[in-house]
Amino acid sequence: MRTTILITSPDQWTAPGVELFQFAPIIPGGPDWFTKPVLIVMMSAVIAIALCWAAFARPKIVPWGWQGVGEYAYVFVRDQIARPSLGKDSDRWMGLLITIFLTVLIWNLMGVIPFVQYPVAANVNFAAALAFVVYALKLYLGVKHHGVRGYLRGIVHLEGLPGWAYALYAPMILAEVFVTSVFTHFIRLFANMFAGHLLIAFFSSVGFWFIFEQLSPLTAGLGVLGVLMTIVMTAFEIFIQFLQAFLFAMLAAIFIASGLHGSH
Template sequence: MRTTILITSPDRFTAPGLELFDLPPIFAGGPEWLTKPVLIALLSSVVVIALCWAAFARPAIVPRGWQNLGEYAYVFVRDQVARPSLGKDADRWMGLLFTIFLTVLVWNLMGVIPLIQFPVAAHIAFPLVVAVGVYLIKLYLGIRHHGVRGYLKGIVHLPGLPWWAYSIYAPLILAEVFVTSLFTHFIRLFANMFAGHILLAFFSAVGFWFVFERLTPLGAGIGLLGVVMTIVLTAFEMFIQFLQAYLFAMLAAMYVASGLHGEH
């Protein structure tokens, strides 16, 4: 059962809420920034480094074990994330994209690991920092390869569009490239992990309360439903966690490509 059941009161069931994300420092009197999400993010980095070391430190001609798993993940990111957007430049950016995919995936999976049970990306600061990093890379590449004027022209120019329509089209596409794209990159990941964590916490709290805390003939059915829904949603959440890591990395590849090619 999830640790979020502690929010229930002795007399009545209280559904979990935003207090799930209001986490105090790990150590009393310690630094304010050292909270559970930060500790899990650090642990996630260690996990990603360990997995990559185990898979690629001593590569064999015939991959086995961790190397086989690592190469499968690498090929997936290369063929499904990097090449569709970056084409011939895909291999140059695989280090960044592979790291982003693995890091976000481990962040997300932490939400279903027993005793940890907190998806790092459900704390908005973490996906925001990665998205801002990709955003700055996009701007740097666009200006470096095309210059400010050429980059803006590549974004705004649309073949066949009448000159008078640019007064409407140009502000919209510039807002999408320089403002909206940043927010859509991290908000999608954050919102899905946030909502998934709330749902899992709610149904696991229902199951624990009505089965273990206040077992009654009438409440037993509700508690059993809570347990079943927790199991079903955990499986579904794992699929969403993988999907969101893939989408986040795919958008990163698209934004890097837009900087390299100077197009929206």
């Protein structure tokens, strides 16, 4: 459990807030950018590479151990994320999609790992950086396969609409494809991880304060409730972490497919 107690007086408890997401440089006097979230991102990359290496470096005919875990993850991403959007092109993009899925999943799970306890995607910069990579790839594929005019024409193809309706809907569709899509891609992930981390910190702080700091017959029940809610919210947060990794990778597959097929 992550406990963050802000004490303004000996008898006052203050709920944790945005200070949970503010970090000083790890090395005193070192570079300002080298903070705990950056270190976790580096650790996550090493973990993802190690997992894939352990699973696929020496594959056996009968999967066992890490290979079984790796193949399960691969089949899940292929069947539930890649094929529904990319169809016959899914195998070509599996390397990228499973990398995105594992990266976001490890980022998220770091929020419930003891002594780490920070989901990287709760920092909007990391979630946005990954989303903009997918966005740039979508535009590149659309222009490469269809040209600028062909790509735009495929996006705003509204057959059968009168001119006034086309003039109304075309800018809205273009705005959704080129502006709002990239923001909805990472804002969903960021908001869920931010809120979940804050809620777990809130309930763990309640439990810690009213059991260890201000224990009394009147407050013991509140402290126990805080501990129980921390356990429940942590379990729920793990489910959300998996779900958000799945949704982020699924949207990446959809955006890649839209670039390949030149359609909205």
